[in-house]
Amino acid sequence: MTSQNIVQFDGPTILKAENVAVYYGDKQVLRDVMLSVPTHKITALIGPSGSGKSTLLRCFNRMNDLIRGARVEGQVTYHDQDLYDPEVDPVEVRRRIGMVFQKPNPFPKSIYENITWGARINGYRGTMDELVERSLRRAALWDEVKDRLHENALSLSGGQQQRLCIARAIAIEPEVILMDEPASALDPIATLKIEELMHELKENYTILIVTHNMQQAARVSDYTAMMMLTEDRNSATVIEFGKTQAIFTHPRDRRTEDYITGRIG
């Protein structure tokens, strides 16, 4: 295969996929995936539609469990702990490894309750007001909503709703945030706000983001993994991994080059 193009990150890593394969029923969608996610960095998953980016993302917090007929083989580890060990509680996994989706999906409740809901379920013992302020500040939303915390979250703009979802995710103190095209439904200004926020968040969190927007991957990420269908076109894998700067100026794999220069995909 193309293992010479998978530069294993030699610093601290928090998530690791080794020889991961994913099936939806009889159909294999991912094979031979090797990926180490560097701690406190932003890693982007890029690749054409159907190259398994979202499927791989969902492997890292067992969201594929929720899809009927989905099966994950190989090893996915978090701090060297096998995430698919029968002893591991998937709910606990998702608490430590949060997720933000393509379309903002706040609960149809107040801004305040959106933040406190997850914390309450998880038995948070601190002061809720403090949690709300801290989470909204970290998500760069506090100044915009501090006077309307009890209004319905759906009254916010799309960009604000997405930052609220990020605030909701970080309120339960995860270590990792998975983002599945978090800005694709937002306008350029709201998109830039999310990207600025990501830069701030990586101080405290590790971020793995799926994006179709190449310029966004280039702007926000420290590392990039390129995914692609294998030659038989039956399933997909990671074909190249490296520093974003290197991937976007001189990728090693011809297919990465063709994809990011807009010549295939």
Added chain:
Amino acid sequence: MPRQHFDEELRKLQEHLIRLAGLVESAIGRSIEALKNQDVDLARQVIADDDTIDASQYAIEEEALTLIATQQPLARDLRAISAVISIASELERMGDYAEGIAEITIRGAKEPLLKPLIDVPRMAEMAQRMLHLALDAYMQQDVEAARKLSQADTEVDGLTSQVQDELLSYMLRDPRNVERAMHLIFVAHNLERIADRATNIGERVVFMVTGEIIDLND
């Protein structure tokens, strides 16, 4: 899937660069011609034509920036555009060195040449050949050809020291030679710099093709 519009724009940009290179090659050749024949008119022409070279470099830079701004090129496309910008700037400076040689010709025209020119035209020939080699390497995207510039540059450097030593001995022999010898030392220096910049173009070719930054000038 080809990106026809982008590829077409990139091709135009590269053609523009080659036209600039033609102007610079001509300026270098004519500046040496003017020096050898003490042809002040030709020297003035070289100086006047440098404005065209400068304008062409700015136009190329503007086209290149427009392509970056509107097409968001990445990887080899981005390297190709970055190479155009750098090479255009190298060429523009080479044009300035030719202009410098023309200015020296005008300044020294009142007196006969210090000595019949042998090594200086040889240096000029080598520098021109290097520029030619660099441009060929660029057009063919030929990394091996680009690497050969390093060897040629070493030869030019050797010849430069030889010329400078010889001119120094003229100055030591008779102080009345100093001004004319100094003029030729400047000419040799300018030619040596032209050769250096040809190797810079070679480095850009290597970067454009491989993404690797190397030093051909050590």
